[in-house]
Amino acid sequence: KEQTRDNDVQQGTKVLSLELNHNRDVDRIHGNGINTLDIEVIDGRYMLSGGSDGVIVIYDLENNSKKPQYTCKAICTVGRSILMCLHVIRHVHKFSVETVQWYPHDTGMFVSSSFDKTLKVWDTETLKPAEEFQFDGNVYCHHMCPIARKHSLVAVGTKDPKVQLCDLKSGSRIHILQGHRGEILSVRWSPRYEHILATASTDSRVRVWDVRRASGSLFTLDQHNGDKSKASSEAVNTAHNGRVNGLCFTADGLHLLTTGTDDRMRLWNSATGENTLVNYGKVVNESRKGLKFTVSRGCSPEFVFVPCGSSVAMYGLHSGQLITMLRGHYNNVDCCEFHPDYQELYSGGKDCNVLAWVPVLRQPDIEDDETNSKRGGAQAAINPAFEDAWSSDED
């Protein structure tokens, strides 16, 4: 128990010292902006990316070279390339890919959705779609439940105010969730209860659903917590004073984060729908479609990483304080994804680069290799909060 607690504290220091790593590169394949990233949860080895050019790329994040400096190679690309044979081109997305996600249980499959109004389920071996769902409007987002055992539903958010649920087992659209009055910009399953789904819409509302129920949503998130006197009458029962375009559950599923075009981010209790009133200040949000942000996992305290313009802003989850801005991209950042095993962050944006933010560790002393390999992490504090300013160097 002592070991794991030490681990957690260490992980906290690791996340606080994230820096753009010059040793780690990711292959640059996309010709147009990168809209979405996903790292598979089983080994944490493969990463998917989807771009505005309709291209999907799979990267291998593991370091197979013996050197600290390495490039994450793209192992396959689903996209338009001159060398590809014609029958594959037929399957490629015609317009921008907005969301990609690995199948939660193995890397044999992944799902992508695009502005060409389709959702495609791909076989990783052959890189051909095993299934294709057609919709009436642009597909902004989709999500598969990461812990689902009893169902294999994909929630899809499109221009249509009705949230669609597609079943991967039967290959058909089995359910519609009605309630929203605007486009659905983000959908997210709870990582705690496999039947709970949260959806965010341009009608300023966030609804939480239990998909087993035939009737409407369980509740709507209200930024004023039921106090109808606080805002103007139109703003009653809304989660934000603008379009809600980002959703993210915390790793334990107990809290839900939402971002909106009113430049605010809110933290909610996911069981009761109560606004915890943590004040993050102004979180600049100009995204016309969904905003993809992420929460750290496996460290304490938890942090939120939100793309803000051309940098990634890092906030303390429960304190609301801005810890730092990660600068490195040349253009707007559109998505970011956290790698829990190594406490690293990957971000992608309009400059077609995927950047890796890796915690900076101080080099351990050469003298005593064995003990230092254990203590190396504890000495790696860069953040002044953990700096040792009292013990003498003379021993």
Add this chain to the structure above:
Amino acid sequence: MNRKRALIADTFCLTKRRRCAADSVTGDSQADGAADIRSSLKYLVTLFSRKLFNDSLPPVVLKHQLYSLHNDKTAVDKQVNELRENGELLMFQLGFDSEAFALVFAEDYRAKVLQGEAGRGTLGTVEKFLAKLIPSCSDLSFNKEKMLKEFLFTDSEITQLVKSGVLTVRDAGSWWLSIPNSGKFIKYFIKGRKAVLGMVKKSKYGEILKTELEGRRTTSQVKFQMKYHIHDIIGAELVECIQTTSGTLLRHVDGNVN
């Protein structure tokens, strides 16, 4: 080993640590964990120009001005809510921005309102309203049901309250709590804010040191004290606040045309 002379490296190390420690104490103008919101509010109240309104307005402070004095916004919100629940502080929705809330000490509010009402026919109704409002109520707006059933006001009394400026119309059948004669305040405030932001924007590179801005001559558009406006623009995050070796730098943020 006994050294007669200290190592040069040691001397340098020590002073560096001491200087760093000193910097963190003097350079830090923000209160620590046990933040006293009340004293910050009192300080901001001194920045409010009473004479401008011929003493008819109570001193008004904006909630986000507190964010420029304290680091932790969530803690500020919590403490402001505590003060409101105790009946010491009143919060108002000003109307020009859904996130801008005005704070007035309850005592000041009562004193000024009664002062303004003296000699008028509506005095009795207003007194009754204040008696209901101040000790326990912390709402920003009231709907008809609440006014009639809970507060036991009649329709004509509600009209009197609106006439006296204590309530303003929000919607059919609901009213905002408001500060009488605050129209002028809002007008000068918005104009002044725009002018100060313009000053920052027009500076070379779109940025200016806070101390330099405080010393600048105010144009006729800016009726309040410069510091009052500076706390406002920092707290509302209309400018980016950057710590430099010469003090705080305020940088104009693109996309903020207020």
